[in-house]
Amino acid sequence: EVQLVESGGGLVQPGGSLRLSCAASGFTFSNYDMHWVRQATGKGLEWVSAFGTSGDTHYPGSVKGRFTVSRENAKNSLYLQMNSLTAGDTAVYYCARGETIQILYSHYYYMDVWGKGTTVTVSS
Amino acid sequence: DIQMTQSPSSLSASVGDRVTFTCRASQSISSYLNWYQHKPGKAPKLLIYGASILHSGVPSRFSGSGSGTNFTLTISRLQPEDFATYLCQQSYSSPPWTFGQGTKVEIK
Numbered sequence: 522e523v524q525l526v527e528s529g530g531g532l533v534q535p536g537g538s539l540r541l542s543c544a545a546s547g548f549t550f551s552n553y554d555m556h557w558v559r560q561a562t563g564k565g566l567e568w569v570s571a572f573g574t575s576g577d578t579h580y581p582g583s584v585k586g587r588f589t590v591s592r593e594n595a596k597n598s599l600y601l602q603m604n605s606l607t608a609g610d611t612a613v614y615y616c617a618r619g620e621t622i623q624i625l626y627s628h629y630y631y632m633d634v635w636g637k638g639t640t641v642t643v644s645s
Numbered sequence: 646d647i648q649m650t651q652s653p654s655s656l657s658a659s660v661g662d663r664v665t666f667t668c669r670a671s672q673s674i675s676s677y678l679n680w681y682q683h684k685p686g687k688a689p690k691l692l693i694y695g696a697s698i699l700h701s702g703v704p705s706r707f708s709g710s711g712s713g714t715n716f717t718l719t720i721s722r723l724q725p726e727d728f729a730t731y732l733c734q735q736s737y738s739s740p741p742w743t744f745g746q747g748t749k750v751e752i753k
Contacts, residue, residue, distance in 0.1 A: 579740040
């Protein structure tokens, strides 16, 4: 069964750090881009980071310089190191698999496998 | 960055109803639009990619349409398991991959 399981969430004080993990199973992990996406209470989904198969990493401006995504293909694992956390980082964090499919001359990209999320709460 | 705006933010409907909601992009994204279903405490689920292509295993009562800046998701006959939040996402200009804020479908 194709599966992603996040862990590492918890309560952390403002300015603190936390490291999230995502364990993948049921597919060849190294063949896929991987993402972190978060959802704050009452808000929509926000993409947080990506780690491509070529080793490229990407972040939105809201977390750039504070968050670092990494992966260990040998362990089928994705990680998110979060530093200088603020209340605005409080959210459920999801791990997701990125996939590209070519249909005719178009290449469509989507996130087709997601975990159930791990909750990060930043509060004093 | 491309902004995605969904409407309405929520709607109430009954089992068997046909429901349609929209997603608008701040600039043209051709057909690079995905739809996801999300239930509380569960993993988001991909429904549609390429604006109208049903992902494997997704029931045929779901359909998507649109191109450019305006897109719609339609559920032809609402089932009890369809009460959830639906989000659109653009993959035309990424990163960043941007999502709409979601439409919550509630039981009337």
